[in-house]
Amino acid sequence: MALPLSASWTEALDDYALKLRGDSRTPATIRARREQLQHLARRIGVGPWEVSADALLAFVGSQEWMQxxxxNRYACFREFxxxxxxxxxxxxxxxxxxxRVSASAPNPDPVPEQVYADAMKRSDERTRLIMRLxxxxxxxxxxxxxxxxxxxxxxxxxxxxxxxxxGRKLRIIPLTPRLALDLRALPEGYAFPGAIDGHLSPRRVYELVDEVLPGPWSLHxxxxxxxxxxxxxxxxxxxxLRNLMGHASADTTGRYVRLSDARGRSVVYAAAGLAAPDKPTARLVAV
Incomplete structure (x- = not known):
């Protein structure tokens, strides 16, 4: 059962947020760390400096988290x-x-093009632009x-x-003519204005797409x-592709890529001495 956030936890999280800000951590990272620790604080039943190793292990063992x-939670707790x-x-x-929790096995899961096209039709102009980006x-x-x-x-x-x-890392990516035209047509300022720091929060961006994409697919x-x-x-x-995606490692980029069925089938056919099958019709183009 979730409990009110105690004064000791509030003070500790405020001090920790200042530390993260001093380390030049991004506002999104600071918010995420605070939310992760608040979730623990409302359920652990003691102050931050009274948490024992056994109590922490009991708490994490009761959580049905994905890998x-x-x-990510363990990394947050260790750092705090x-x-x-x-x-x-x-x-x-x-x-x-x-x-120690190892990284999950790569499971690239691109949204089927017809699912994407249907979601685009159900969306308003703002959500369509978010999805295209x-x-x-x-x-x-x-x-x-x-x-x-x-x-x-x-x-x-x-x-x-x-x-x-x-991590405040900057990169420059080329835009398709249509994306560039639509972004340039927006008023000056943030492309997606909002109440938090003048723009939509990352969570709200995610939620807007989640409202139109059927599960199990998401903006990610x-x-x-x-x-x-x-x-x-x-x-x-x-x-x-690594540079376009903003990854530090090509290994990370590989976790996002699912090899096409056409390429795999062509290899199998070639190994059997057969001609490659006809390619499927071109994929749908974003509208």
Missing amino acids: ETRR WKWAKRTKRIDRNPAKHLP AHDAGLRRGEIALIHSEDLRPDLLGWSLLVHGK NLRHSFATNAHEASGGDVLT
Whole structure:
């Protein structure tokens, strides 16, 4: 049962947020860490400096988290209590003995093109643009939320977008003529205005797409669609795709790409001495 947030937890989270801000962590990261710790604080039953290793293990063991969620929560808890020990708030770190959780196996799951087309028809103009930015440019929800008119850049070949990525990392990606035209037609300022810092929150960006895409697909799966389509169109150029996706490692990029059925079938046919099957009709183009 969720309990009210105690004064000791409130003070601890405020101090920790200041520490993260001092480390130049992004507002999105600070919000996420606070929410993760608040979820624990409302259920653990004691203050932050009274949490024992056994109590923490009992709590995490009672949670039905997906593997990546569990991995992320454990990282948050380790970081929080490591800071607390370093600043002499505690003598022992209760998160020190949390088990290591390996990354989940790659499971690229692009949105089927017909599902995407149907969702586009059900959407309003704002949500369609958000979906296209994920599907046709590979942007994350946090990157979409931060798009500003000042980020549009003309170059010798067309228009590009300065993307504010994870960890405050910047990258420039080329825009299709249609995306560039639609972004340039918006009023000056944030592309998606909102009440938080002048723009929609990443969560709200995600929710708008979630309202029109049927489960199990989400905005993140549209990024899988971009990665898969771009990988196929480039003949498997992972280095270019890594830069477009904003990944530090090509291994991470590979987790987003599902090899096309046509390519796999062609290899099997060739191995059997058969001619490659006819290619399917061209994929649907975003409207």
